[in-house]
Amino acid sequence: MSRKYVRTMRFQTLYAATALALAAPFAYASPLSQPVAAERVLTGGLQSPGGFDRFIVKYRDGSPESRSQATLNRALEDAAWGTQAVLRASSSDPLALSHVRHMDLGAEVVRVSKRLDRAGALTLMQKLAENPNVEYVEVDRLNHHTLTPNDPSYSQQWGFNGATAGTRADLAWDITNGSGVVVAILDTGITTHADLNANVLPGYDFIIDTTVSNDGNGRDSNPADPGDWTTAGQCYTGSPASSSSWHGTHVAGTVAAVTNNSNGVAGMAWGAKIVPARVLGTCGGYDSDIADAMIWASGGSVSGVPANANPAEVINLSLGGSGACGATTQAAINTAVGNGSVVVIAAGNDNVNVSNASPANCNNVIAVASITSTGARSSFSNYGALIDIAAPGSTIYSTMNSGTTTPGSATYTNYSGTSMATPHVAGVVALMQAVSNPAKTPAQIESLLKSSARAFPSTPSQTIGAGMLDAQAAVLAAQGGGSDTTAPSTVSGLGASAASSSQVNLSWSAATDTGGSGLAGYKIERCTGSTCTTYAQIATTTSTSYANTGLTAGTTYRYRVRAYDGAGNNGGYSSVVNATTQTTGGTALTNGVAVTGLSAAVGAQLNYTMVVPAGATNLKFVTTGGTGDGDLYVKFGSAPTTSSYDCRSWATGNAETCNITTAQAGTYYVMVNAYTAFSGMSLTGSYTTSTADTTPPSTVAGLSATAASSTQVNLSWSAATDSGGSGLAGYKIERCTGSTCTSYAQIATTTSTSYSNTGLAASTTYRYRVRAYDGAGNNGSYSSVVNATTQAASTQTYTNNTDYNIPDNNTTGVTSTITVSGRTGNAPSNTQVAVNIVHPYIGDLIVDLLAPDGSVYTLHNRTGGSADNIVTTYTVNLSTEALNGSWRLRARDRAASDVGYINSWSITF
Structure with a gap:
C-alpha cells in the first residue's frame, strides 16, 4: 500500500464519513461470476446479543477498492442495495452504509444506517463478500468487561497470600516487585486514586464513537474514565440500566496499586508502571478500537495516534464477547506478540466453553479462568482446553470509585469475575519479566507460567488450565533459580529448501525436554554465504517449521536451529544446512513435469x-492440490x-x-x-512439440575440488551446453568416501557451476563427479573424477599469567584479559577454560568468563564455602561466539574479610 493511499484514507476517515444513499446497483468488473466463499464471511461476531451496526471489511491489497475512495463507496452502495432488496426494506427508509475509517491492519470499518438483527447482518456480510476483492468481512463486535456481581463474604486480598489458592505473591516480593516493567490495561480507562496515581504513566483513549466514549469527544490523549452507566434499553432492546463500573480502576489496582504506603491495598507488581488504554465505554467497546489499542500498547504504530513512549511488556484485556476469534483481533494480537508483548485475556463469565468466547479463544494469548479461595472453579468462569491457567477471581478487593454515574471519591470494593483473575496473571508476568535479562518471549512466559503452576486442591469441575497461578514459582522459573538445569535434546532432521528468490523454507524434527520446565520453542540462526560462520538469531518459533522471507535472490544462506525450554536452557545446535535462493527469474520448469510440494x-x-x-x-500452466x-x-x-x-x-x-x-x-x-x-x-x-528432445547436454569439464575447512569442500566446473531444444536444466553432483571409492551417490542438484559440500568429517578424502541434465530429462556424461581431503581440526591455548588482586566485598571485581586474533569462525562447544585463583574462602567468589561481544558465562557462583583456592578447568559451550577478540576472566568477592587474587588463567580452542 502506498504512502499516498494511506494519507488519502486517513483524511477521509477524519473528515468525510460519507453516507451512501441508494441510487442504482454497482456491477463488479470481473470476468467470472464467483460464488460467495463461506470462509470470507466470518460469523463469530453474530453471536453477540443485540443488533449490529458496524462491520470490518478487508479488501485485497492492490484491489480497486483499496486504492480509490470512490470505488470503495460504490462497492458499499452495491452491498447496501442488495441487502435492502433481500430484506425487502421500505424504500422510504433506505438502508445506507458509511465508511467510518481505514485501519492500519489494512481493513475498512463501515457503519450501517440502522441496527440489523442477526439475519439482516448476515445478509449484508454476504452481499459485501460477493465482491471477489473482499478478503473477509466480520462484525465490528462490541466487547464488554467480564464483571460478575460481587460477593463480600471472602477476606480481603486473599488472592495474594491465601493458604489454599493464593498466588504466594508475598514470597515473590522477596525477589522482585516488578520495577522497570510496563503493563498496559485495555479497559474503561482509569480514575484518580491515591493508591494508583504514582504508578500511572500517560495513556490514550481509543474510543472513536462518541456514543460509546461518553466523554463528549472521540480519540484523544486522555484515558480518564468518565463513567459507563447506561439507561434501560440503551445498549439493546431489553438491556437493563446499570451504574458506572469503574472496571479499569479495579483491574489497575490488582496489577500495580501503590504498596507500602500505609494506605488501601497492595498491587501484584507494585514496582511496575501502568499505561491505561481506554477501549470500553457505554455498552462496551468495538473490536476495531481494541485492535488499534493492542498494537499501540505494544509499541506499534497506529495512524493519527502519537507513539506510545512506554511500550508494554504485558497487555491486560479483562474483556470479551461471544463467538469465534475475529480475523482483525487475531491480526492485532499477532502484531502485539511479535512486538514482544505478552497478551493476557479473561476467559469470560458465562460458565461455557471458552472456545466460544473471544478474544480469549484467539491464538498466542494467555487465557485466564477464575478460582475461589478454596481453589475450586468459580461458578461463573468459562472453561475448556483453551484455558492456560487459573487465578483468584472471586471476591477480589481492589481500588474503586464511589460515583454511580460520573466520578466520585476514591474508594475500594470487592468484585468477582475472570476480569479480576486476569490482572493477577498480568501482574505476575510483570514480576517475571523484571527478573529476566533479556526479556522472555511471550511463548516462554506462557510455558513458565504453566510449568510453575500449583496443583488444584481437587480436580476442578471443568478443565481450567495447567493449575493455579504461583507467583513465587513463576518468578523463580523466570530467574533461572528453579530445579530445571536439563537442556532439551539436540534438534535433528533440519532441512532447507529455496521456495522462491526471496524465501527459504526450513523444517526439522521435534525436540524433547525432560527437565520439567517444558519445551518452550526453537531458536533459528542464519549467516550469509556458503562458507560463513558468523551466525545471528533471526527468529524463535514454537513450530517445527519456519519460512524465512525477505531474502536476496541467488544467495546462499546457512542455517542452524536449537531448542530451548521454559527455564531458559538451550539444547545443542542442529547440523548446519545450506540453501540458495532462486534467481530473480526463478526455477526452470520442465515440459510436462510437475513441481510438487510447494508451500x-x-x-x-x-x-x-x-x-x-x-x-x-x-501451452498451459496449471496448479493443483494442497491447502x-x-x-x-x-x-x-x-x-x-x-x-x-x-x-x-x-x-x-x-x-x-x-x-x-x-x-x-x-x-x-x-x-x-x-x-x-x-x-x-x-x-x-x-x-x-512436433519433435521430442533426445539430445543430452555436453560433458561437464574443468571440475575442481578444494577443502575449505575440516568440514567443507568447495566444487566448481565449467558450464555445459544443450542443443536439444528443451534447455539446460542443471547439474547432478555425486560423491563417495575414500581415496579409492567407486560407489557414488547423488548428494545434490544445482543450477549453478559451483557447490559447497558441508557437514563433512575432518581429515577425510572424498571423490566427486558431476554431470548436466536438460529440460527433457536427458543426462550428459560424467565429468572427470576429482579428490579432496578435508583439513584436520586444530586447537591453540592462550594464557595470562599476570596477578590481579580481587577487591574485597565489591560488586565490580577485577578482570584479566586475553586477546585472540588471526583465527576464523566460532569457538567450539567444548572450549577449555583453566582458572587458578588464590583465595581463602571461595564461597565468597563469583567467577565469570566474558566473551568479546559481552556475553557472560558463569564458571563459579559462591559455592565451596570455606575451601581455599580455585584451580579448575571448565568446559564451556562457546559455539555462538566468534574466536577473535578480547576474552576476559572476571572475579568478584561478594562478602567481607577474605581477600585473594587471580594467579593465572588460560583458554584453549
Missing part, C-alpha cells in the same frame, strides 16, 4: 521460468507482477489454470502468489 507464507511469491521452442502448441490459496500469474519475456501479466488465474483455493492460446518462442515467466498461506501445491507447465 509459501501469506504474501510470498514463488517464481519459475519455462523456455518454449518455436512451433509449440497447447490454502495461491494465485497464478504468467507473462512472456519478463517476470509478472500482480498488476502486470499476460494471464492471471485467481480462483479460491489452489486449482488455477492459464491457457496460452498462441505460444511464442522464448521464455515464459510464472509466479505463484500466496493470497493466503498454502502448502502441498503442484505446478505443471506443458506444451506440445
Whole structure:
C-alpha cells in the first residue's frame, strides 16, 4: 500500500464519513461470476446479543477498492442495495452504509444506517463478500468487561497470600516487585486514586464513537474514565440500566496499586508502571478500537495516534464477547506478540466453553479462568482446553470509585469475575519479566507460567488450565533459580529448501525436554554465504517449521536451529544446512513435469521460468492440490507482477489454470502468489512439440575440488551446453568416501557451476563427479573424477599469567584479559577454560568468563564455602561466539574479610 493511499484514507476517515444513499446497483468488473466463499464471511461476531451496526471489511491489497475512495463507496452502495432488496426494506427508509475509517491492519470499518438483527447482518456480510476483492468481512463486535456481581463474604486480598489458592505473591516480593516493567490495561480507562496515581504513566483513549466514549469527544490523549452507566434499553432492546463500573480502576489496582504506603491495598507488581488504554465505554467497546489499542500498547504504530513512549511488556484485556476469534483481533494480537508483548485475556463469565468466547479463544494469548479461595472453579468462569491457567477471581478487593454515574471519591470494593483473575496473571508476568535479562518471549512466559503452576486442591469441575497461578514459582522459573538445569535434546532432521528468490523454507524434527520446565520453542540462526560462520538469531518459533522471507535472490544462506525450554536452557545446535535462493527469474520448469510440494507464507511469491521452442502448441500452466490459496500469474519475456501479466488465474483455493492460446518462442515467466498461506501445491507447465528432445547436454569439464575447512569442500566446473531444444536444466553432483571409492551417490542438484559440500568429517578424502541434465530429462556424461581431503581440526591455548588482586566485598571485581586474533569462525562447544585463583574462602567468589561481544558465562557462583583456592578447568559451550577478540576472566568477592587474587588463567580452542 502506498504512502499516498494511506494519507488519502486517513483524511477521509477524519473528515468525510460519507453516507451512501441508494441510487442504482454497482456491477463488479470481473470476468467470472464467483460464488460467495463461506470462509470470507466470518460469523463469530453474530453471536453477540443485540443488533449490529458496524462491520470490518478487508479488501485485497492492490484491489480497486483499496486504492480509490470512490470505488470503495460504490462497492458499499452495491452491498447496501442488495441487502435492502433481500430484506425487502421500505424504500422510504433506505438502508445506507458509511465508511467510518481505514485501519492500519489494512481493513475498512463501515457503519450501517440502522441496527440489523442477526439475519439482516448476515445478509449484508454476504452481499459485501460477493465482491471477489473482499478478503473477509466480520462484525465490528462490541466487547464488554467480564464483571460478575460481587460477593463480600471472602477476606480481603486473599488472592495474594491465601493458604489454599493464593498466588504466594508475598514470597515473590522477596525477589522482585516488578520495577522497570510496563503493563498496559485495555479497559474503561482509569480514575484518580491515591493508591494508583504514582504508578500511572500517560495513556490514550481509543474510543472513536462518541456514543460509546461518553466523554463528549472521540480519540484523544486522555484515558480518564468518565463513567459507563447506561439507561434501560440503551445498549439493546431489553438491556437493563446499570451504574458506572469503574472496571479499569479495579483491574489497575490488582496489577500495580501503590504498596507500602500505609494506605488501601497492595498491587501484584507494585514496582511496575501502568499505561491505561481506554477501549470500553457505554455498552462496551468495538473490536476495531481494541485492535488499534493492542498494537499501540505494544509499541506499534497506529495512524493519527502519537507513539506510545512506554511500550508494554504485558497487555491486560479483562474483556470479551461471544463467538469465534475475529480475523482483525487475531491480526492485532499477532502484531502485539511479535512486538514482544505478552497478551493476557479473561476467559469470560458465562460458565461455557471458552472456545466460544473471544478474544480469549484467539491464538498466542494467555487465557485466564477464575478460582475461589478454596481453589475450586468459580461458578461463573468459562472453561475448556483453551484455558492456560487459573487465578483468584472471586471476591477480589481492589481500588474503586464511589460515583454511580460520573466520578466520585476514591474508594475500594470487592468484585468477582475472570476480569479480576486476569490482572493477577498480568501482574505476575510483570514480576517475571523484571527478573529476566533479556526479556522472555511471550511463548516462554506462557510455558513458565504453566510449568510453575500449583496443583488444584481437587480436580476442578471443568478443565481450567495447567493449575493455579504461583507467583513465587513463576518468578523463580523466570530467574533461572528453579530445579530445571536439563537442556532439551539436540534438534535433528533440519532441512532447507529455496521456495522462491526471496524465501527459504526450513523444517526439522521435534525436540524433547525432560527437565520439567517444558519445551518452550526453537531458536533459528542464519549467516550469509556458503562458507560463513558468523551466525545471528533471526527468529524463535514454537513450530517445527519456519519460512524465512525477505531474502536476496541467488544467495546462499546457512542455517542452524536449537531448542530451548521454559527455564531458559538451550539444547545443542542442529547440523548446519545450506540453501540458495532462486534467481530473480526463478526455477526452470520442465515440459510436462510437475513441481510438487510447494508451500509459501501469506504474501510470498514463488517464481519459475519455462523456455518454449518455436512451433509449440497447447501451452498451459496449471496448479493443483494442497491447502490454502495461491494465485497464478504468467507473462512472456519478463517476470509478472500482480498488476502486470499476460494471464492471471485467481480462483479460491489452489486449482488455477492459464491457457496460452498462441505460444511464442522464448521464455515464459510464472509466479505463484500466496493470497493466503498454502502448502502441498503442484505446478505443471506443458506444451506440445512436433519433435521430442533426445539430445543430452555436453560433458561437464574443468571440475575442481578444494577443502575449505575440516568440514567443507568447495566444487566448481565449467558450464555445459544443450542443443536439444528443451534447455539446460542443471547439474547432478555425486560423491563417495575414500581415496579409492567407486560407489557414488547423488548428494545434490544445482543450477549453478559451483557447490559447497558441508557437514563433512575432518581429515577425510572424498571423490566427486558431476554431470548436466536438460529440460527433457536427458543426462550428459560424467565429468572427470576429482579428490579432496578435508583439513584436520586444530586447537591453540592462550594464557595470562599476570596477578590481579580481587577487591574485597565489591560488586565490580577485577578482570584479566586475553586477546585472540588471526583465527576464523566460532569457538567450539567444548572450549577449555583453566582458572587458578588464590583465595581463602571461595564461597565468597563469583567467577565469570566474558566473551568479546559481552556475553557472560558463569564458571563459579559462591559455592565451596570455606575451601581455599580455585584451580579448575571448565568446559564451556562457546559455539555462538566468534574466536577473535578480547576474552576476559572476571572475579568478584561478594562478602567481607577474605581477600585473594587471580594467579593465572588460560583458554584453549
